[in-house]
Amino acid sequence: MNFYGYKRPDGRVGVRNKVLILPASICASDTARVVARQVTGAVTFNNQLGCSQVGADQQFTMDVMAGYAANPNVYGTVVISLGCENCQMDLVVKAIRERTNKPLKQVIIQDAGGTLKAVEMAVRYAKEMVSEASLVQKEEFPMSELIIGTECGGSDPTSGLAANPLIGRLSDLIVAEGGTSILSETTEFIGAEHILARRAATPEIRDRIFEIVRRYEKALQLVGEEVREGNPSPGNMAGGLSCLEEKSLGCIHKGGHTPVNAVYDYAKQVQARQGLVIMDTPGNDPSSVAAMVAGGAQVIVFSTGRGTPTGNPLAPVIKITGNRITYANMSDNLDMDASPVIYGPQSLEELADELLKLVQEVANGRQTKAEALGYTEMAIARVCNFV
Amino acid sequence: MLNAMIVEPQDNVVVAIEPIAKGDTVTYTCNGEEKTLTAMEDITIYHKLAACDIPKGEPICKYGEHIGLAACDIKTGQHVHCHNLENHRENLEDKV
Numbered sequence: 001m002n003f004y005g006y007k008r009p010d011g012r013v014g015v016r017n018k019v020l021i022l023p024a025s026i027c028a029s030d031t032a033r034v035v036a037r038q039v040t041g042a043v044t045f046n047n048q049l050g051c052s053q054v055g056a057d058q059q060f061t062m063d064v065m066a067g068y069a070a071n072p073n074v075y076g077t078v079v080i081s082l083g084c085e086n087c088q089m090d091l092v093v094k095a096i097r098e099r100t101n102k103p104l105k106q107v108i109i110q111d112a113g114g115t116l117k118a119v120e121m122a123v124r125y126a127k128e129m130v131s132e133a134s135l136v137q138k139e140e141f142p143m144s145e146l147i148i149g150t151e152c153g154g155s156d157p158t159s160g161l162a163a164n165p166l167i168g169r170l171s172d173l174i175v176a177e178g179g180t181s182i183l184s185e186t187t188e189f190i191g192a193e194h195i196l197a198r199r200a201a202t203p204e205i206r207d208r209i210f211e212i213v214r215r216y217e218k219a220l221q222l223v224g225e226e227v228r229e230g231n232p233s234p235g236n237m238a239g240g241l242s243c244l245e246e247k248s249l250g251c252i253h254k255g256g257h258t259p260v261n262a263v264y265d266y267a268k269q270v271q272a273r274q275g276l277v278i279m280d281t282p283g284n285d286p287s288s289v290a291a292m293v294a295g296g297a298q299v300i301v302f303s304t305g306r307g308t309p310t311g312n313p314l315a316p317v318i319k320i321t322g323n324r325i326t327y328a329n330m331s332d333n334l335d336m337d338a339s340p341v342i343y344g345p346q347s348l349e350e351l352a353d354e355l356l357k358l359v360q361e362v363a364n365g366r367q368t369k370a371e372a373l374g375y376t377e378m379a380i381a382r383v384c385n386f387v
Numbered sequence: 388m389l390n391a392m393i394v395e396p397q398d399n400v401v402v403a404i405e406p407i408a409k410g411d412t413v414t415y416t417c418n419g420e421e422k423t424l425t426a427m428e429d430i431t432i433y434h435k436l437a438a439c440d441i442p443k444g445e446p447i448c449k450y451g452e453h454i455g456l457a458a459c460d461i462k463t464g465q466h467v468h469c470h471n472l473e474n475h476r477e478n479l480e481d482k483v
Contacts, residue, residue: 157402157433160450161394192452194479210480228474240402240434242455242472249450305433323433342392342404 001177001356003363004138005145005298006072010100012272013145014072015298015363017136018043018314019129021122022065024081024092025050031109032080035122041130042078043313045378051085052386058086063267064380066095067294069104070269073314075133076103078125080118083110099269103129138365144178144273146363149292149300149315150254151184153285155232156239156305160250162322162341163303169352170301170359171256175275182270182292183255186216187227187283191245192252196278201259208263212280219383231283235306239323254303266381267294285310287379289317299359309333311370312378316362319369320355333369391415393438395451400435400467402449407436413464427464435467447472 005013021044023032029047036044045068049061065087069077077096081089089108096104105125112118150167152159171181189196193213200206220227232241241247255276262277264270267290270277279295281288285308289300293315300317302310307330311317321327324339336358340346346354362368390405391413401415407430414423422438430436435449441461446453458473465471 157435161392161402191454191476191479194482195452197480197483206483237469240431240468242435242468243474245452245454245474246449249452249454325432 001143001360002140003143003146003360004365005141005363006075006136007139008072008100008102010070010102012072012296013141013298014074015365016073016314016316017075017133018073019126019133020044020068020074020077020314021126022069022077022079023047023050024065024079024087024089025085027051027082027085028080028109031115031118031122034119035078035080035126038123039126039130041133042126043376045313045376047380049380049382050087053086053382054384054387057382057384060266060381061087062091062095064290064294065092066099067267067269067296068314069096069102070099071293071296071298071314073298074102075136076129078105078107078122078129080107080109080122083108103132105129142178143174143360146174146299147180147182147270147272147295147297148174148359149182149184149289149295149297151285151289151292151300152188152251152254152303153310154304154306154308155236155241155247155250156323157241157250158322158339158342159303159305160253163305163320163338164250164253165348166320166322166338166341166351166355167254167301167303168256169348170355171254171276172258173352173356175256175258178273180270180272180274181256181276182279182295182297183252183276184279184281184288184292185251185283186212186280187231188248188251189213190217190227190248192248196252196255196260199260201261205260205263209260209278212263216280239305264295267291270295270297272296282381284379284381286377287381290378290380299362301355301359303338304334307333309370309373309375310377311368311375313376316368317370318358318362333373335369389414389416391436393417394449397451398448399438399441400447400449401438403430403432403434403436406430406432425464427462428466430466437461437463437465437467439463453477
């Protein structure tokens with residue numbers, strides 16, 4: 001199976017062709033927003049971080065920024081920094097250059113002489129880049145070029161019964177095509193990590209699965225908190241999920257049935273053609289999706305029980321639900337009804353073929369509901385207060 | 388009419404796939420065999436009910452795995468949710 005995508009100079013293949021206006025810190029985020037609004041074809045996000053962070057948090061932020069610039073859905077990037085933040089321009093540029101050789105421009109607000117001059121410079125760079133990007137022609141590539149990020153959010157019991165098993169079957173099909181599928185959300189491995197560990201390709205990967213779960217639980221306990229305080233959420237519980245174990249056992253179905261071939265830390269670059277891999281992310285959707293997109297995922301497949309409009313600035317997010325009431329209620333936000341997994345008439349296999357076809361169409365350019373409605377929210381994970 | 392499902396045959400809870408009222412017959416298939424029980428209370432769609440009596444302290448099983456412990460004696464057909472399920476973190480490294 002093939003799709004039409006954009007070949008990048010670093011060898012990767014994108015399914016969208018955007019110019020990223022990348023704010024290096026919160027102090028550049030409003031400027032980036034003004035620039036992106038001025039240039040058709042440019043996208044940005046609200047970076048709330050980038051300064052006053054402990055080392056571990058700064059690393060998360062740097063990896064998301066570098067990974068976003070390197071994501072193959074991006075033609076090129078204009079980085080905007082204030083000038084005095086911890087995520088210094090030279091550090092951001094170095095982190096991006098370690099991942100990709102794609103077009104890159106820099107604007108430092110304090111050096112440019114304030115807002116108006118920085119905006120003018122950045123708009124000119126972005127305008128030129130969008131013009132170059134428009135000349136790139138789509139070519140045909142095998143599905144093995146795809147990295148699919150899988151996520152569940154606003155879950156209810158139908159997520160574990162229908163939508164996640166369907167995504168799991170899709171994951172198996174993507175792996176069979178030679179591609180990569182990312183299973184994320186470490187908080188939602190808790191109580192189900194032994195099932196994933198049994199599928200680890202090596203003893204080292206098995207140990208890493210237990211390690212990321214233990215590390216997450218301990219990090220919260222160190223600050224006197226407990227993962228179960230906010231997980232499951234009130235909506236999860238109203239839907240019928242009673243506890244974290246029940247949520248987790250449903251969540252991990254997204255990983256399908258193939259061996260786990262790697263465990264990646266948050267937002268690190270994922271290799272293509274690697275089969276099923278795990279990324280250590282929070283259960284919080286926008287920050288987990290952001291990490292997988294930073295890892296190089298071109299398409300996100302997202303299950304929901306309660307319903308959500310969520311999207312992403314760079315990657316199309318395909319949303320499916322196994323809850324027929326939610327599908328009827330929020331069809332403006334949902335791309336596929338997975339409830340036939342429970343009620344029929346189609347089988348899980350038939351629906352998975354349909355979902356794979358949808359992924360192919362979206363890779364070819366078909367708009368998702370989140371894209372059509374302009375949803376680009378995202379977040380970056382953190383472990384600590386500002387310093 | 389089927390109005391519930393069991394995920395794995397060894398589970399001791401079933402999931403309502405239709406809204407169920409107190410006194411309704413709950414029907415699901417397990418290993419190809421149709422089974423019934425009587426709902427002892429109203430069950431919201433997609434919530435769980437006990438497929439058998441579950442004594443206090445015994446594991447509650449869904450997906451063939453333990454999701455928690457019975458916080459009190461739970462009777463067949465009763466709603467199983469946060470009010471009668473006690474969180475229990477198991478050491479799962481021993482289960483691999």
